[in-house]
Amino acid sequence: MKNTFSLALLHLSFCFTFFALTHISAMELHGHGANLIETTCQRTPFYNLCVSTLRSDPRSSGADVAGLARIGADKLKAKATATLRQITALLKVTKDPKLTTALRQCVDYYNAIVKYDIPEAVEAVVKGDPKFGVEGATDAANEADACGREFKNQPKFPIYGSNKAVHDLSAVVASIVQLLL
Amino acid sequence: MVDTRPFLPVSSSDGSNPSEPLANGRKPMKALLSIFFGLLAVGLLAALLTSNNGSDFVTENEHDPLASSTTTTKSEPLRPLSRGPAAGVSEKSNRLFADENTVAFPWNNSMLSWQRTAFHFQPERNWMNDPNGPLFYKGWYHFFYQYNPHAPVWGDIVWGHAVSKDLIHWLHLPLAMVADHTYDKSGVWTGSATFLPDGKIVMLYTGSNAQAVQVQNLAYPADHSDPLLINWIKYSGNPVLVPPPGILSKDFRDPTTAWLTSEGKWRFAIGSKVNKTGVALVYDTKDFINYEKLDGFLRAVDGTGMWECVDFFPVSKTGENGLDTSVNTPDVKHVMKVSLDDDRHDYYTVGTYHEKNVTFVPDDLTIDVGIGLRYDYGVYYAAKTFYDQNKNRRVLWGWIGESDSEAADLQKGWASVQSIPRTVLLDKKTGTHLLQWPVQEIDSLRLNSYEFNHVSIQAGSVVPLEVGPATQLDIIAEFKIEKEALEKATGSNVTFSCSSSGGAKERGALGPFGLLVLADDSLSEQTPVYFYIAKGSDGNLKTFFCNDQSRSSVASDVNKQIYGSMVPVLKGENLSLRVLVDHSIIESFAHGGRTVITSRVYPTRAIYGAAKLFLFNNATEAGVSASLKIWQMNSAFIRPYPNLDNKSR
Numbered sequence: 002m003k004n005t006f007s008l009a010l011l012h013l014s015f016c017f018t019f020f021a022l023t024h025i026s027a028m029e030l031h032g033h034g035a036n037l038i039e040t041t042c043q044r045t046p047f048y049n050l051c052v053s054t055l056r057s058d059p060r061s062s063g064a065d066v067a068g069l070a071r072i073g074a075d076k077l078k079a080k081a082t083a084t085l086r087q088i089t090a091l092l093k094v095t096k097d098p099k100l101t102t103a104l105r106q107c108v109d110y111y112n113a114i115v116k117y118d119i120p121e122a123v124e125a126v127v128k129g130d131p132k133f134g135v136e137g138a139t140d141a142a143n144e145a146d147a148c149g150r151e152f153k154n155q156p157k158f159p160i161y162g163s164n165k166a167v168h169d170l171s172a173v174v175a176s177i178v179q180l181l182l
Numbered sequence: 183m184v185d186t187r188p189f190l191p192v193s194s195s196d197g198s199n200p201s202e203p204l205a206n207g208r209k210p211m212k213a214l215l216s217i218f219f220g221l222l223a224v225g226l227l228a229a230l231l232t233s234n235n236g237s238d239f240v241t242e243n244e245h246d247p248l249a250s251s252t253t254t255t256k257s258e259p260l261r262p263l264s265r266g267p268a269a270g271v272s273e274k275s276n277r278l279f280a281d282e283n284t285v286a287f288p289w290n291n292s293m294l295s296w297q298r299t300a301f302h303f304q305p306e307r308n309w310m311n312d313p314n315g316p317l318f319y320k321g322w323y324h325f326f327y328q329y330n331p332h333a334p335v336w337g338d339i340v341w342g343h344a345v346s347k348d349l350i351h352w353l354h355l356p357l358a359m360v361a362d363h364t365y366d367k368s369g370v371w372t373g374s375a376t377f378l379p380d381g382k383i384v385m386l387y388t389g390s391n392a393q394a395v396q397v398q399n400l401a402y403p404a405d406h407s408d409p410l411l412i413n414w415i416k417y418s419g420n421p422v423l424v425p426p427p428g429i430l431s432k433d434f435r436d437p438t439t440a441w442l443t444s445e446g447k448w449r450f451a452i453g454s455k456v457n458k459t460g461v462a463l464v465y466d467t468k469d470f471i472n473y474e475k476l477d478g479f480l481r482a483v484d485g486t487g488m489w490e491c492v493d494f495f496p497v498s499k500t501g502e503n504g505l506d507t508s509v510n511t512p513d514v515k516h517v518m519k520v521s522l523d524d525d526r527h528d529y530y531t532v533g534t535y536h537e538k539n540v541t542f543v544p545d546d547l548t549i550d551v552g553i554g555l556r557y558d559y560g561v562y563y564a565a566k567t568f569y570d571q572n573k574n575r576r577v578l579w580g581w582i583g584e585s586d587s588e589a590a591d592l593q594k595g596w597a598s599v600q601s602i603p604r605t606v607l608l609d610k611k612t613g614t615h616l617l618q619w620p621v622q623e624i625d626s627l628r629l630n631s632y633e634f635n636h637v638s639i640q641a642g643s644v645v646p647l648e649v650g651p652a653t654q655l656d657i658i659a660e661f662k663i664e665k666e667a668l669e670k671a672t673g674s675n676v677t678f679s680c681s682s683s684g685g686a687k688e689r690g691a692l693g694p695f696g697l698l699v700l701a702d703d704s705l706s707e708q709t710p711v712y713f714y715i716a717k718g719s720d721g722n723l724k725t726f727f728c729n730d731q732s733r734s735s736v737a738s739d740v741n742k743q744i745y746g747s748m749v750p751v752l753k754g755e756n757l758s759l760r761v762l763v764d765h766s767i768i769e770s771f772a773h774g775g776r777t778v779i780t781s782r783v784y785p786t787r788a789i790y791g792a793a794k795l796f797l798f799n800n801a802t803e804a805g806v807s808a809s810l811k812i813w814q815m816n817s818a819f820i821r822p823y824p825n826l827d828n829k830s831r
Contacts, residue, residue, distance in 0.1 A: 113592050121335045128368050128390045129432025132523055133336040140335075140588035147286040147589065147739075182487055182523050 041069055045176035047169045054170060066180050070126045070134065073174040077141065078119045080170060084163040085111040091159055100159075103151035107160070110144040114167070118144065126178055134178035142171035286589065287737035287786065294594040296789040297766040300654050301627055301818035302582075303352050303600040305342055309334050310598040312436075312491060312564035313579035314341060315375040315385050318572045320409035323349050325579070326358055327600070328372060334597040335588065339369040341387075345410055345823070348623040349577070349603045353823040358414050359387075365399055365421045367392040372491060373401075374439040374566065376448065376470075376507075382406055384470050385414070386450065388435040389421060395431040397421035398452070400470050410823070419471065426475050429454050429463070436491045439568065440467070442508040443537060451480050453489030453520060460486035460520060460552050462494075464540050480518070481542045486552035487524035491564045494518050494542070495576060497532075497608040497616070504576030504605070506569045510537060515608060517616065518542050518551050521564050528557045528565045528580070530616060532608065546614065555615065558601075559680075560729060560745040560780040561585060567606060578604045578618060582767060585731075585741035585782040599767055601780060609776055612750050618775040620762060628656060628813035638807045639695065639799040644705070647812065652795040653765055654815040657697065659808055661713065661757040667692060667804030673717040680728035680746030686710035691803040692717060693726075698796035699763055700734065702788040709734040709783050710798065711770045713749075713757050725751045727772040727779065734783040741782070749777035764815070 038061060042051035051073075055061045058072045088111060092104050118141040125134030145168035152158040304310065309330035317324050322345045329342035343358040359370045366389030373387025385401040399420040404413035425434040433454045440450040448470065451462040462480040465473045480494070496505045496514040505514060516535040521528050531551045533544040544550050557565055558580065565580035580601040584591055591597040604618040632649045639645050649655065671691040678690075686694050686708075696712025698705065710730040717723055728746030749772045751757065760771040768781045788794070799806045 110589065113589060117333055117335045117592060118588070121333075121337050124337045128394045129396060130336075130371075132526065136588075137335065143587060143739075144589060147587075150286060 037064070037066070038069065041066055041177055041180065042173075044180060045173040047173050050166075050169050051173045051177075054173070066177065067126055070174065070177045070181065071123065073170070073177055074119060074123045074126065074134075074138070077138075077167065077170045077174055078115065078123075080163070081111060081114045081119065081141070081167050084160060084167055085115055087160055087163055099155060100157065103155060104160075106151045107148040107164075110148040111167075114141045114144050114171075118171075122174060122178065126181065129181075131178050131181035134181070135175050138171050138175035138178060142168050142175065145171060286587065286739050289590050289593060289737070289786075293784075293786050293789060294590065296653075297586075297594065297784060298596070299599050299764045299767055301350065301624070301815060301820075302602060302764055302767055303344065303820060304596065304598065305329060305354065306822075307334070307595045308332065309336055309596075310342065310600075311336060311339075311581050311583070312372045313566045313581060313600060314372050314387070316566065316568040316577070316579055317375045317377070317383065318568075318570050319383065319411060322347065322409055322411075323570075323572075324411060325352065325600075327581075329357070331357070334591045334595055339371060341370050343412075344820075348626065349621050350623050350627065351818050352820045354821065355410060355412055355823050355826070358411075359401060359416070363389070363416060363420065364392045365389045365397055366416075368394050371396075372436045372564070373399075374437055374450075375568070376440040376450075377571075383411075386422075386437040386440070386470065388437065391421070396425065396434040398423035398434075398437055412826075417471070422471055423465065423473055426463070428456065433488060434463075438492055438494055439507050440470075441494075441510075444510075449476075449540075451492050451494050453492040455488040456482075458487055459484045460489040460522070462489060462492050462518070462520075462542075462551075476540050478540065480540060481544075481551050483550050483552045486520070486522055488522075489520040489552065490523050491521040491528075491566060492519070493566055494535075495567055495569075496535075497576070497606070499608060500610070502607065503574040504569055504607070506571070510535060515545070516542060517606075517608075518544075519557070519565065519567075520552050522552055526563050528563055529554055530557055531555070532614060532616070549614075556747070557616075557618065558778045558780050559747045560778075561782055562601065562778075562780050575621075576606045577621065578606045580604075580780075582780055582782065586737075586784045587739040590739070590784070601769060602762060604775070604778075609774075611752055612776070615750065615776045618778050619771065620760075620769070624656070624762075627816045627818065629816050630814050632810075632812045634808070634810045634812075636807050636809055637797060638805060639797050640805050641799055641801050641803060642689075643799055644698070645797040647795045647797060647810070649795055649812050650814060651791060652793045653700070653763060653790065654817070655761070655763040655795065656813045656815050657759070657761040657763070657795075657810060658812075659697065659759045659761075659810040661695065661759070662807045663692060663695070663715065663757070663801075664805045667801075668715070668717075668723065671717050671803060673719040673721055675719050676716075678714065678716040678724070678726060680714070680726055680730075680744050683714070683728070683744060685728075685730035685732045685744045686712055686798070686800060689800050689802050690714060690716065691801060692723075693801050693804075694728070695799040695801055695804075695806045696759065696797075697761060698798050699761060699768055700783055700785050700788045700793050701796055702785070702792050703794060705796075707733060707735055707785040707788040708796075709768060709781065709785075711759070711761055711768065711779075712798070713759075713772075723751075725749050725757065727770075727777045729768065729770060729779045729781045731781055731783060734781075735785045737784060737786055740784045745779050745781060747777050747779075749773055762815075 038055045042048045045051045054076050088107050095101050118137045122134045122137030149164050311328040314326035325344050327342045328339050330337050332338050340357050341359040343355040344352045346352045361367050361370050368390035371388040375385050389397050389399045391397050400417035400422050401414050403411045404415045425431050437452045438450045440448040443449050447466045449466050451464050454461050459482050461482040464476040464480050467473045496509045499513050515532050519530040529552050531544045531554050561582050562580045567576050567578045570577050582599050584597045602620045607617045609615040609617045693714035694712040698708045701708035714726040727749045730744045732742045762769040770779050
């Protein structure tokens with residue numbers, strides 16, 4: 002009696018294991034929810050940023066890769082727009098002429114990001130010509146990079162954090178869109 | 183990509199204790215089982231919650247030339263220049279890009295406006311990409327193109343339109359088609375023209391519809407008696423084709439020109455992909471309204487990804503003329519060409535078309551569709567041919583994008599040009615290559631000429647060529663290398679490729695040698711267009727043809743790659759070269775167009791009157807002699823068609 006009971010318990014635990022394992026593999030095969038975010042973000046240069054950005058949007062749990070790209074681009078647009086506002090606000094109060102010059106350059110770069118690069122990336126993803134999306138997002142990263150270089154010989158870089166976020170997120174979006182090719 | 187997460191929970195569990203404490207006095211067997219069961223539950227829970235190993239690894243965007251610096255926080259890194267042996271080119275060039283981290287180049291209007299071409303097709307401003315529906319009709323060559331009327335980046339795509347009597351002097355016309363119907367609301371994309379037996383034109387094109395599904399639409403001239411074909415009508419029953427089962431809604435675009443089958447039906451191809459296999463779907467139609475999808479694919483090749491801008495046409499095995507797209511006689515071969523989305527290059531393959539079972543079989547499977555020869559080893563994409571019934575030739579158009587920064591494009595207000603139209607013929611001597619050559623009408627732009635005969639260029643030297651202004655040139659050159667040097671040179675097993683070499687400053691026994699284009703006097707900026715002969719350990723010679731952009735500009739925010747490929751050189755052939763220099767574009771043709779390279783360069787100093795031309799020989803063991811004829815090239819004065827009622831853009 003004792004042995005049968007132990008055997009049954011063993012059998013039950015193996016069944017449970019199998020159930021759980023097939024559940025896991027089903028999740029992997031259909032790439033649903035959190036799993037797709039992780040596997041997608043693994044293919045970007047900034048995994049943690051990618052995961053936290055995508056997860057912060059409720060749309061991400063049911064999204065396919067194109068949907069994740071779209072979410073990334075939307076988040077990028079918000080961040081770039083906010084950074085542009087930050088720059089113009091700083092320009093109003095800055096007295097240092099070198100800083101002013103650098104900030105003015107960055108206004109140009111960020112205008113390009115917000116008016117051209119991100120809309121190009123979004124249109125390309127939505128309409129299914131992803132190579133132009135990679136181009137738009139890469140251009141955004143390059144513009145942010147160029148803005149950062151304006152501060153190379155400056156003692157202060159007031160927008161460092163925002164600018165880096167825009168650069169890194171652009172690189173993330175470019176990598177995600179690349180997966181759609 | 184394979185998910186490497188292990189199925190079974192390993193010791194990555196956080197090592198928490200079993201949920202049920204061991205109670206004293208229980209029978210050990212049951213206790214053990216409950217521990218086992220508990221561990222299992224904990225382990226499974228850990229497996230469900232464990233996230234992937236969050237290593238920030240770098241994505242290789244090696245196929246996208248624009249993304250080379252995406253994964254680093256630096257700008258596009260400059261290749262560090264090694265100080266080669268003090269002779270020839272390397273001695274003369276100054277290393278001016280010492281500081282890789284300088285601010286993005288301060289382009290001024292003078293530099294930027296110099297970049298506009300004088301005789302290559304480009305709209306007055308904004309963005310252009312694929313050539314569309316090229317044709318000849320009632321005395322005019324027509325060119326349509328993907329155009330963004332609002333910005334110098336891709337987007338809001340509509341059809342631009344221009345006409346010319348000679349494929350060189352273009353006049354801009356109003357937009358031919360805009361995004362004004364649900365079936366192309368999101369974009370009027372690429373398409374091709376077919377001539378019906380009665381001489382009427384039908385245009386099949388891709389529309390991105392209001393739901394961003396890619397569909398095929400029919401359009402035709404509103405007035406066939408208008409030689410300018412200004413107005414176009416879209417068929418009221420559009421779309422005529424939607425993505426078939428098994429094809430995704432965003433993988434269905436760029437229909438080809440149709441060809442007649444022996445049953446009298448029209449047949450055409452449209453590229454797509456199934457997972458990562460590039461494919462060409464085939465349809466038959468009698469009226470361009472109702473279609474029958476044929477089973478299978480014209481061709482499919484694993485791993486090539488999405489096939490854009492498929493082109494399919496016959497070439498004569500014996501004749502020197504082009505062939506109408508419908509020709510399918512025993513003395514022809516067929517060419518299948520695709521634009522690979524994955525790497526932004528155009529590939530072609532020569533083979534045989536079997537009409538009965540609707541297949542294309544390459545002559546050489548190692549250079550199958552998408553993995554073989556390229557039309558052009560530089561910047562060149564979305565190419566499309568048409569049969570020019572006016573002069574019985576097949577003419578090729580190709581889109582040439584920018585290689586500078588997008589910021590510069592925004593500043594100068596435009597992006598992209600088209601190549602000079604090229605005739606396409608099968609190379610009878612090799613049988614494997616196509617020959618591309620600028621259309622003969624370009625000769626009409628030639629002004630005064632300069633001739634140089636048997637100029638000797640010793641190993642490690644540079645020879646200036648006095649030709650006056652050097653930004654608009656047509657150069658035809660022939661090079662001879664010392665026979666004894668070829669025989670004497672020691673061979674090696676080392677494989678050479680233009681792109682992985684050190685460019686024109688990397689000296690070999692038998693190369694590099696050629697021209698320095700758009701170079702300033704001090705050679706601080708220069709674009710070498712050259713040959714490099716490599717000798718194998720078996721004594722066989724291989725000739726490479728390259729364009730070296732690494733020192734084309736002191737600006738750091740431009741492409742600095744080295745382009746090129748091997749060019750077959752047959753016994754008795756001298757090394758021959760043609761180069762068209764037109765401001766920021768260089769088109770170079772080796773051996774009658776057997777291997778072609780197009781480059782976009784953006785010098786800051788070697789512009790206007792400061793741009794010069796040189797011969798160079800950076801080989802260590804061979805002298806070279808060159809004979810050249812060089813013409814100054816006139817502008818093509820590309821401008822809006824005069825006195826049209828409709829407004830231009």
